[in-house]
Amino acid sequence: MKSKKFIVIVSLFVLASMLLAACKTSTPTSASTTPSASSPDTILIGTTDKVASLDPADAYAVRDWEVIKNISDGLLTWKPGTTDLEADLATDLGTVSADGLTYTFTLKDGIKFGDGTALTATIYAAQLNRLLTIGPKCPNDVADSLAVPFIKSIAAPDAKTMVFTLIKPIGFFLQILAGAPFTAADPAIFKADACNLIPTAPVYGTGPWYISQYNPDEQMVFLPNPYYTGAYKPKVKEIIVRFYSDPNTMALAVQSGEIDIAWRLLSPEQLTPLKSVANLHVGAINGGAIRYLILNHTMKPMDDPNVVKAIASSIDRNEIADTVFGGQVTPLFSMVPPGFLGADQSFDTTYSSPNLDAAKKFLEASGYSATNPVTITMMYPPEHYGASTAAWMQVIKKQLEATGEMKVTLTAQEWSTYEPALTGGDSYQAGVLGWFFDYPDPSNYMDPFVYNGGEGTNVTKAATGSTTGTPLNDKADQLVKLLAQADSETDLTKRADEYKQAQAIYADLVVTLPLFYQAEHVVYNSKISGTSTLASPDTLNIGPNIVFYYSTLSKSK
């Protein structure tokens, strides 16, 4: 009996406490008046990407750059829906000295951060110098890829002028300058002496939005920057980016109306059913995400030029695209995807693959035959590039073995083991990799696979003090010189021509074997629209550089 009384007393106490707590904070909040995911003032974007760093001096991932580009502006930016450059914080595209080493820009008037602090050239230059000094000490180290190798100094001779002095002429410098690392970081948040990967909200920049809340792995809330004076003012009151751990759940969420937009990364299997849902639109962005084979030119049998040429001659890219992806990827015949400066079809021109007769001739020239086939081991990560990787690797195996003179073994390896082993260039003969550019320029599709070990291709060997490394042979030497020349050329016509020549040599060497490029997809409901006066409204003004500007979005009631 006593215990029953005790339970009753405790229950009453708990109930009373809850009621008291409820009364204490019963002041109406906005939640109690507008608790709806279908609010016309808020756009909900789902993603499976994670945020790794919001510090412009450190960030080096697609999601991070997207956030930074929405809260901060740079001197230049890409016009929404395109890879064309336009002035952003600068008054124009700047001027370059005759020797190609000095770029000068003038800042627009009245630029302020989201907390009301004015941006001057002195502050901006100091923050960009932070990229050069603190950047290399930050964990994602974007600076060592996109700033330190190119820039000697950044100065602000007066409050409105910024001067960049380069180490060597760089033909694609303006493209680099449009990226997230060169946006104006708020000095109150991103201090001169330390990296600040995940700052506490609110996080301000000079861009159209600021981050008002961030619950890691759950959601990030963007509100309009009241001091924004740029060209792309927000059209809705709030953007919420919701993070998903499983793309299947995200696909169901956009289908059920829980989110308005699903943006990165849905696989072809998840997209197919969404295409037939009445209120949904699936936009395909022919971005620069490519898949290719790394061939290790210093390991047997890939050290034999005839073997790599035989492989290049045997591949049927259309079969991969049709049978595995139902036509949702596009065959790729050069490392530089179509639409980029100087892009051509060099592998198609050189090999007209599939050409099994040509493949056999190459193999027989090296003494291989049906009774003495060349044995090849190809590696792949089973999950990192989607569950379909095993399927298309099987197609590649079948195509190579169709020559009757190649025997292929496929081996799956988990990503964290696979990636360093493949790109280290000591362990695997061949393996699949994917690439997405840092800046939309052909150099970013070729240089990394040639210079300094080339991500495991070993057509050059890394050498101390050299930016390119020591070439493996004469053709590699010719390619390195041509690429270096094209990299520093500022005349676009000449650059395009030089990259075309380089692609021909690249194909002849089969430095890597380009396979296909994959469109990125954005799925959104019928209430959402992009800006019709800008490029690519069908894909919500997301262009080939897959930069998503939230301020181009509208939502109907």
Add this chain to the structure above:
Amino acid sequence: MSPIALIALIIGVPAVLLLAYVLITGSSGLRRYILTRVALTLPMVFILGTLVFFILRILPGDPVSSALGPKGTPEMIAHIRTQLGLNDPLIVQYGRFLKNMVTLKFGNSLVGGHRPIIDEMSERFPATLELIIPASILALVIGIFGGTLAASKRKKPTDYGFRIFAVFIYSLPVFWFGLILQLLFGVKLGWLPISGRIDPIIGTTLKTYTNIYSIDALITGNWPAFWSVVQHLILPVVTLGLIQSGLFIRMTRANVIETLQADFIGAARARGIREHVLIYKHALKNAMIPVITLIGLQVAILLAGAVLTETVFSLPGMGSYLVERISARDYNAVQSVITVFAMLVAVISLAVDIIYSLVDPRVRY
């Protein structure tokens, strides 16, 4: 006060009070047993942590290469490894790990935002608690009452129905069952949300103290938020709870049947005690001892089940955190999570043993 400290306080204070009560009022055998168990828990966690530390480093792969991908140059990788202390001698790294474990600071994550792991766990652990507590209650309620009902109607349609249900539900894969519920109640009928912990817009108005959103909503009186959290919990809790209930149904049924055949039940029945009193008061109480043991063991299984449930429903909890960090070879995070899980399982096992002795006075240590 950080949310995880607050949670530790909420759980820890009653646990310490219970322990103190038992130590003061319990028999000398029980006292000795509890003190031995506590003393053994510490080396157990230490051995487990040490094993995890070395196994992770024996495994191929590297957190830095994995995070940077093809864009990481050898110089960048070497540079970042040095910064993170991964190039230090193993013994130095191990010393650092032990220090972090003893101080419960756990160090910083090696990937993502490189944030303090204690902060990341503060955000993640409440989501897991909020999932597994109601899921356990659901599993127990269905399991105990279903099992008892089945036992009382032995060899009748109700019994067969519960037995078939138990085997069927326990054999369902969590991710498949979760997906079916999402499709049915989220997409087709539109009754319930299918992902996340709270409506995104309402979530912006919720002030958090414990990061257990239901409790935070209650203590701040944010009823729309509370209702939203409950709605978001229904599908994941039902998924995890129903599947776990299968085992409890079978266990309870078997024990109640066995107890019902005992002499004291026959004697009670002969004295004219009503059947439902006989079953629910006398038989069930005696049949509960093995079930309580099972509850302790189920905690570890629930944590494992939570991994898949959290992934399917995009709940940012400890399970999905562990999976993400194992893939990324985030040594620090994996070591910390496993240490916390080990401590949790050890504490709950101890609590179960204590409850065991309180429920059944015959149990002596």
